Amino acid sequence: xxxxxDAQSYVQKLGITADMVVQELGWDEDTDDDLRAAVExxxxxxxxxxxxxxxxDVVLLWWRDEDGDLVDALMDAIGPLSDEGFVWxxxxxxxxxxxxxxxxxxxxxxxxxxxxxxxxxxxQWSGSxxxxxxxxxxxxx
Numbered sequence: 001x002x003x004x005x006d007a008q009s010y011v012q013k014l015g016i017t018a019d020m021v022v023q024e025l026g027w028d029e030d031t032d033d034d035l036r037a038a039v040e041x042x043x044x045x046x047x048x049x050x051x052x053x054x055x056x057d058v059v060l061l062w063w064r065d066e067d068g069d070l071v072d073a074l075m076d077a078i079g080p081l082s083d084e085g086f087v088w089x090x091x092x093x094x095x096x097x098x099x100x101x102x103x104x105x106x107x108x109x110x111x112x113x114x115x116x117x118x119x120x121x122x123x124q125w126s127g128s129x130x131x132x133x134x135x136x137x138x139x140x141x
Contacts, residue, residue: 006123007038013120014088014127016042016058023048025077026062030098031090032125056080059087062125064098070105074112078132087114087130096124105130 016022016039024036024047039060040047048054059077063070070089077087091100102119105128109116114130121127 007032007034008041010035010120010122011038011042013122014039014058014060015086015129018042018044020057021048021054022058022060023050023052023054023056023077023080024060024062025050025073026064026067026090028062028064030064030092031062032123035122035125050076052080054080055082055085057082057085059085060090061087062090063100064092065100066098070100070108071111074108074114074130078112078114081132083132085132086117088120089128089130090122090125091128093124093126102126102128 020043022039022043036047059081061073061077063073067073074087081087089105092098106116109130113132115133116128117131118129119127
């Protein structure tokens with residue numbers, strides 16, 4: 001858990017703004033409820049669960065070492081993602097139960113068709129921002 005003021009700061013670090021559609025995958029008892037509440041305050045609504053059929057702006061993927069195959073989870077996460085949408089893989093910090101090595105994210109992202117663009121310190125969690133590559137317009141001659 002983080003203090004409410006810290007949680008608001010983390011939401012800004014995540015690039016989440018008002019009226020975005022945010023989906024959460026991988027929720028469990030260990031997720032940061034203050035951060036989740038701050039996200040809902042920012043977007044003015046509830047975070048969507050994994051069974052939503054809406055187009056998603058941001059996916060928050062809570063991921064732990066024992067959660068399975070990260071590539072599969074990322075492939076599922078990008079299905080409903082908007083063209084400009086992005087995924088935050090949120091993992092426990094070094095020394096915390098379930099810690100994921102950064103190299104696992106770095107290796108899994110390209111396999112799922114994503115590129116890592118930044119990282120964020122979020123209290124007991126670390127975040128890795130992943131985006132879909134922009135399609136290049138065809139050359140016009």
